[in-house]
Amino acid sequence: MKRSEINEIVRQGQSFIESFGFVLPPFAHWSVDEWAARTESCREIFRAGLGWDITDYGLGDYGKTGLFLFTVRNGRQEDLSAGKGMLYAEKIMISKKDQLAPMHYHEAKAEDIINRGGGDLAVKLYHSNDDGELDRERKVTVYTDGVERTFAPGDILRLKPGESVTLLPRVYHAFWGEKDDVLVGEVSTVNDDHVDNYFLNPIGRFPEIEEDELKHRLLVGDYEALQ
Numbered sequence: 296m297k298r299s300e301i302n303e304i305v306r307q308g309q310s311f312i313e314s315f316g317f318v319l320p321p322f323a324h325w326s327v328d329e330w331a332a333r334t335e336s337c338r339e340i341f342r343a344g345l346g347w348d349i350t351d352y353g354l355g356d357y358g359k360t361g362l363f364l365f366t367v368r369n370g371r372q373e374d375l376s377a378g379k380g381m382l383y384a385e386k387i388m389i390s391k392k393d394q395l396a397p398m399h400y401h402e403a404k405a406e407d408i409i410n411r412g413g414g415d416l417a418v419k420l421y422h423s424n425d426d427g428e429l430d431r432e433r434k435v436t437v438y439t440d441g442v443e444r445t446f447a448p449g450d451i452l453r454l455k456p457g458e459s460v461t462l463l464p465r466v467y468h469a470f471w472g473e474k475d476d477v478l479v480g481e482v483s484t485v486n487d488d489h490v491d492n493y494f495l496n497p498i499g500r501f502p503e504i505e506e507d508e509l510k511h512r513l514l515v516g517d518y519e520a521l522q
């Protein structure tokens with residue numbers, strides 16, 4: 296992706312998020328110079344991978360296949376191993392109308408996907424089989440706001456604003472906005488996007504960036520150069 300495209304997506308995404316009254320934390324607004332001056336005090340942000348995160352899944356057509364994410368908080372893998380402590384994470388995301396977040400599952404992470412406003416959020420569901428592929432036979436049972444619902448493999452669950460679904464590990468899901476762009480919340484187990492995303496079709500999670508413009512905001516993938 297070009298940096299100029301990323302800058303524009305961040306600007307538009309921020310105003311979309313704020314239009315729903317969701318107020319982002321301070322580090323959402325830091326300039327590149329402010330980050331550079333705060334490197335020492337921001338180790339926890341770097342460790343947790345908090346902040347702006349935009350992906351086109353390496354496919355080069357963000358409007359078609361992509362996701363806008365802002366990680367608000369994220370716990371520790373060591374705590375997860377210990378079974379106590381900071382075991383949770385929270386993201387705010389945007390699924391644009393007809394923009395696909397492609398089919399994937401998580402081995403460790405359970406996640407609640409929440410429609411926080413805008414259009415409808417369509418979520419296509421499958422179980423994974425023992426080989427990590429789509430199970431085209433097994434029905435999928437999920438909780439939507441505490442209500443048990445069972446779907447045929449490949450069925451599409453549609454979440455209206457305010458509705459959510461709990462997706463347990465190894466449940467395949469792909470999602471996109473319908474009728475309008477959707478503000479999507481995620482409340483989950485500790486999140487490690489480097490190792491816990493199993494895509495049905497091998498694709499990238501973090502974009503290659505062509506630096507054609509100065510950075511408006513740093514993405515999570517930009518932190519490495521600071522440390």
Ligand SMILES: [Fe+2]
Nearest residue numbers: 399401406468
């Ligand atoms: Fe997911």
